[in-house]
Amino acid sequence: MENVRDMFQLITRRLGFLNKNCCSVGGIDISLPQSHILYEIDRRHDPSMQQVAEALGIDITTFSRQVQSLIKLNLVKKIPAADDRRVFLLSLTVEGKFVATSIDQQMNMYLNEVFSHMNEFEKETVIRSIRLLTEAMSKSGQCCAPPIE
Template identity: 30%
Template sequence: MPNNQFKRGELYSFITGKASTAVARRLQKNFKLAGIEITIEQWSVLYHLWKEDGLSQQQLCDATFRDKPSITRLVDNLEKLKLVKRVPSKDDRRSNLIYLTPEADQLQSRTMEVANQTLNEALEGVTHGQVEIAKEVLHMVYENLK
């Protein structure tokens, strides 16, 4: 079924490229326009900390689908920006718990607003039903490969 192969190939390029790149760049641009000087990778870490503070680096790895070195360096950079603090865990001395600073708390509402606006831009003209199916497909792709 060569025709189907070709169409799948297109999906492939969408999944790995075009759409996610476009979303990432627009989000970064909108952060900058709003005067929010963080990267989207840093944002993806803060996003989980805003939901629940004091996560370990390993928990951040699981939440953000990154490996340990990536989280080490993202936390390094967030610490440099004074947005988080590493606090050694008392229960397990190998482990750091990551806490938000007041500066990071201040950033939350503006940042989430920009993210929501960007999402609305991205999904303009897309129906709720289409979104549900796209989510299902992307979820199945993830489950197939994780």
């Protein structure tokens, strides 16, 4: 049987998950955690800090530091919620939206290029397999299972 962990190690390296910065947009270097935070804020409507931290499976202290760095880069805004001033809502600035969109486009271009080396059946099989794997991972109580939304 193939060593599945070897395959995941290789995928991790090829996707650049071990790189200090995942991408650079407009001269701004973005780390992988920052990229994930921008993605989650972009796909939600004014989420709270707690909601995004939980979705990413990051403790709130680490998450707060990452958000502060994104605020300093003028990519994220943090404002108190109108109904509870202890809760802070996050949104992307115009620059943040540009960076998030650019990263999304870069990733989609990369994935499209990867999938171009497969026929339609192979591509659908891989996507279906990834879906099955992520569903099974979400049911696991082991290791690194992120919280289910």
